[in-house]
Amino acid sequence: MLNLYLAPRSRRAPVPEDAAVDAAIRFLQENGVIGEAASPDEYPPGRDVANLFPSDADDHLLPAELTFEAWHVHRARRATFLPELPQADGFPGATCTICGDEIDPAGLAEALGRLDVFPVHRFTYTCPSCRTELELRDIDFGQPTALARFWFLIEGAAFSRLTPALLERLGKVLGTPLQVVPERPVEHVEDWVPARRRRP
Ligand SMILES: [Zn+2]
Incomplete structure (x- = not known):
């Protein structure tokens, strides 16, 4: 289910x-x-x-x-990001589309959690590998x-x-x-x- x-x-x-x-x-x-x-x-x-x-x-x-x-x-x-994310293991296969490295799910979940407070255009997440400030569209979530x-x-x-x-x-x-x-x-x-x- x-x-x-x-x-x-x-x-x-x-x-x-x-x-x-x-x-x-x-x-x-x-x-x-x-x-x-x-x-x-x-x-x-x-x-x-x-x-x-x-x-x-x-x-x-x-x-x-x-x-x-x-x-x-x-x-x-x-505007709301879907799926809405209740749990820390939200997107285990997410990758940075700039460098191709996997993104730490806990860090990403924390960044997504801030969407409760800030609008989606304010979303940023700094890729730990290539140090790029990623927007939502720069992340491959591994799912729609x-x-x-x-x-x-x-x-x-x-x-x-x-x-x-x-x-x-x-x-x-x-x-x-x-x-x-x-x-x-x-x-x-x-x-x-x-x-x-x-x-x-
Ligand atoms: Zn990267």
Whole structure:
């Protein structure tokens, strides 16, 4: 089980209008992906939630397992780095794109933690190897990341990939193409057996 963010693909994407968000929610409900709101901005899985996951997910999981725990709608007052980082081992494989050396995860987590206080354009992290003052875009996090003021969070998703056609149509309804940002690199999810099975 894994948390997935669905965030605009473009860092410059405006926050969708309320009407567009409502239309996206209706689209998800009509396709049976989510049900009626459990509380404001929180939705349970719908009747046909398995449609959210690509057909090859069937090779790894039973149809009844293809679900999630909750679908959340998030709006933030300022650009937020995703995935939001709760733990110190956040990005174990992160590298500096200037010198190619690995970045100490604890130091990076500390620098990212300051984003709670400072806006993202103030982010800096000095690479211990080449001494370059890195911006977020100079770091290879080893997984997809996003800067967003609006996103969906799929809590407790059974599978890390979503049906591409559904994701594309959802982006069209919302008015901004979406990308999937997993909370952590899939290979680090200990109990995610299908991921380990697929590795060479
Ligand atoms: Zn470096």
